[in-house]
Amino acid sequence: MTSASPLLQVSNLSVSFRMEDETVEAVKNISFQLEKGQTLALVGESGSGKSVSSSSIMGLLPPNAVISPDSSVRFQQQEILSMSEKALRSVRGDRIAMIFQEPMTSLNPYMPVGEQVAEAIVCHRKVSRKEAVAQTLALFHKVQLPEPEKRLNHYPHEFSGGQLQRIMIAMALSNKPDILVADEPTTALDVTVQAEVLRLLKDIQAEMGMAILFITHDLGVVKHFADDVVVMCKGEVVETGSVHQIFEQPRHSYTKMLLDAEPKAHGPSEEAHSSYVLEAEDVRVKYVLKTNWLGVDTEYLEAVKGISLAVRPGQTVGIVGESGSGKSTLGRALMQLLPSTGNILFEGQSIRSMTDRQRYELKRNMQMVFQDPYGSLSPRMTVGEIITEPLTVFSELSKQERMQRARKALEEVRLEPSCINRYPHEFSGGQRQRIAIARALIMEPQFILLDEPTSALDRSVQLTVLELLKDIQKRHNIGYLFISHDLSVIRAISDEVIVMQRGEVVERGTAQQVFEAPQQAYTQRLIDACMLVDDVA
Missing domain, CATH: 3.40.50.300 (P-loop containing nucleotide triphosphate hydrolases)
Incomplete structure (x- = not known):
């Protein structure tokens, strides 16, 4: 997918972290772009720099992060890295939304989930609290949360992992973003819920026309969900291409290793014990x-x-x-x-x-x-x-x-x-x-x-x-x-x-x-x- 002006363009992004006794390079001179309606998967092992890259795009890096002066992250031709915090807030959660890896730690445990989603709407839209609640209810129906009317006033701990992820998706979609950054959105979900969440994201993407930056380590999901793939290893991009190219003709040894990594069936134990622990x-x-x-x-x-x-x-x-x-x-x-x-x-x-x-x-x-x-x-x-x-x-x-x-x-x-x-x-x-x-x-x-x-x-x-x-x-x-x-x-x-x-x-x-x-x-x-x-x- 190509166009004269991509929706998101990341160029020469380098991020390091200052520690007490050393500086750790987390992302090293990476570049990629995202077009409208495209699903781009950012793939790699833990510690490869995937989440740091997405946090850079969202302006969510911690205080000890250092971004190289040559780095550029442009959204609709606007430079995100040089934006003020006020300008960033107008983009973050509105034009670019994010689903985090761990919904239980991303949601406020002291607020009902309906109130949290409504708050995201009120922050970016000139609507009354009543209208925001009505929109929240509609979103809960859209993401197929069970009994949404009853569960508006429930707290995060009262939901399963799959239901929490649906609430996070509803919050991310509340302002109809141009880009959805999904950071391991199905990691902790069982297979039935994982299939439902992925199908839900696909349906909503088709309806809203948004682009998705999909961050994951699960290549099985990538193969059937993404259009293009960026493979990262130790903070660097080692291979890019369409899903077909990456899965059918991988060039880099690291990509081949990821594709070959699948648990094998376990044989019976060698010894049988009569006692129980x-x-x-x-x-x-x-x-x-x-x-x-x-x-x-x-x-x-x-x-x-x-x-x-x-x-x-x-x-x-x-x-x-x-x-x-x-x-x-x-x-x-x-x-x-x-x-x-x-x-x-x-x-x-x-x-x-x-x-x-x-x-x-x-x-x-x-x-x-x-x-x-x-x-x-x-x-x-x-x-x-x-x-x-x-x-x-x-x-x-x-x-x-x-x-x-x-x-x-x-x-x-x-x-x-x-x-x-x-x-x-x-x-x-x-x-x-x-x-x-x-x-x-x-x-x-x-x-x-x-x-x-x-x-x-x-x-x-x-x-x-x-x-x-x-x-x-x-x-x-x-x-x-x-x-x-x-x-x-x-x-x-x-x-x-x-x-x-x-x-x-x-x-x-x-x-x-x-x-x-x-x-x-x-x-x-x-x-x-x-x-x-x-x-x-």
Whole structure:
């Protein structure tokens, strides 16, 4: 797609960040352009500079960012980099809108979602609050948010990940932008919701004629969603071309590596153990929805409905299901992070009957990797302090010994040991997740619950992390309970698979049985949804 004057033109963009002891070059002399109605995908691994490039376009770089004087970002022939903050505000959210990677951290937890979208409209349009609310309701209908009239006054924590992403799309579209910057908009979504969101974006693009700058690490999505591709590696553009050229005739070795990175099916475990490291019997979790005037609970939501499972040493049990199926709730109940009924046993002993001392020791033997690394890593602690925190509590190692263990853990998850004194906000989403995995592994526990540990990682890093997890499991005989919406990841790492829907187990079996001969229609629908993503175009 070419024209005399592209909608957006990025020329020789270079961005670096001043640190305490060094300057980090994040983007190095990149150039690309975006035409009206075009979908351009910016592709690369975590840390390749994709999000920094989009933040430059939006004028959202942090204070320690330095943009090269030769850099240029022109929108409709206007230079964005030299705009005043006031002029930028008139463009940002109006002519250029953005969908951020993590909707839960992008939305204000203290404001109803309807009020937040209405606020975006009022900021850029001369309309009354009543008119803004009416437009917000229309947008919620457009993005197919369930029961929009009832949910206008709900808060972000009351929505699933897919619903939050729809709200973010509604906010981005509220002022009918010329360009939509979508930064990993489907990263944490299960396959069925991912297909719906991509189809929704395509439909709205066709209706409004806007251009989309699509930032992602998922090449499967790119192939069927984008028109053209820019491949980035370590802050540089290594290859550009149409989708057909990139996928059918890739020239650069890095592009070929990205295309070849796909998790392979996992074979059965070499050893069979008669004992279990973790057992769950008839576990149930209820949330109170309403109480009467006496404070007596009158209405419940049963999120987990009598689930039983068992994990052997050296075995991986995978749990898969759509958002809201109860996967993460079950995991948190097993880790004693939520009140539940039923019986949970660790190495044959009921956790409920353990003494305080035994419970204390249990914490070093049961570790967890959370889904959202941004929320689970303290922003006030360095990476070294975060990773060694469990050692500080459960060991008598010196600070020097703890830091040496931390450096080794960082190397295992493919991060430079030199980043040990940096803070979480200085890393990409995928890098933060690797830090969280390193923190869980440093104690060499007997059981690890992994809640969507690879959802924020690009495919090549996923393969590295999965192989790392398998290797550590084999060496230390650790039992894994692996929760994910990514069916290819579940198949690649799991010995047994549990399929959940609405708090119940609908199917279970070996990975081969579940994926090659599913017995339930719901399981088949999940598998088919992987192919639906390929049909969004």
